[in-house]
Amino acid sequence: MTEKEKLIARLNELGAQLNREVSTSGTIQELTMRIAELEEELNEDASSVDGESNGQNASDSTDSTDSTDSTDSTESDVADAEKAKAEAPTTGDRVSVETLATLHIDALHATRNEPVSIVEPGVIIRVTEQDADDLIEKGLAREV
Numbered sequence: 001m002t003e004k005e006k007l008i009a010r011l012n013e014l015g016a017q018l019n020r021e022v023s024t025s026g027t028i029q030e031l032t033m034r035i036a037e038l039e040e041e042l043n044e045d046a047s048s049v050d051g052e053s054n055g056q057n058a059s060d061s062t063d064s065t066d067s068t069d070s071t072d073s074t075e076s077d078v079a080d081a082e083k084a085k086a087e088a089p090t091t092g093d094r095v096s097v098e099t100l101a102t103l104h105i106d107a108l109h110a111t112r113n114e115p116v117s118i119v120e121p122g123v124i125i126r127v128t129e130q131d132a133d134d135l136i137e138k139g140l141a142r143e144v
Helices: 003-017 028-051 054-066 071-087 129-137
Strands: 094-099 103-109 115-119 124-128 141-143
Touching: 003 028, 094 129, 103 129, 124 129, 129 141
Parallel strands: none
Antiparallel strands: 094 124, 094 141, 103 115, 103 124
């Protein structure tokens, strides 16, 4: 079996683990890079399952899918998320609301100190008191 055939077999194996089709075309270098990206994604998924809920995991995998051609964007996404966590106000500055519509908003997860930017109806998030008042006034959220 040639090196390229081995790389293609590994890509197919990783694709099966991720439950999706994976491109097996390209040079040996491109295949090697794609394998590294998929292995990193699997490692992130495994650590997410161990320490976080699967809901956050689902959005992570969507972001990774969109950036399979570049590890730089994945690394910058992770760095941006860490920066947002560090800059997020303390939990005492936030109040909980339940969303009544899909929102694109700067908020915190209801129980974890993790930023969320898109939420669906029925999700409980924490926002500033002023944002909560605005959302409730506009009929986009209700007090919890």
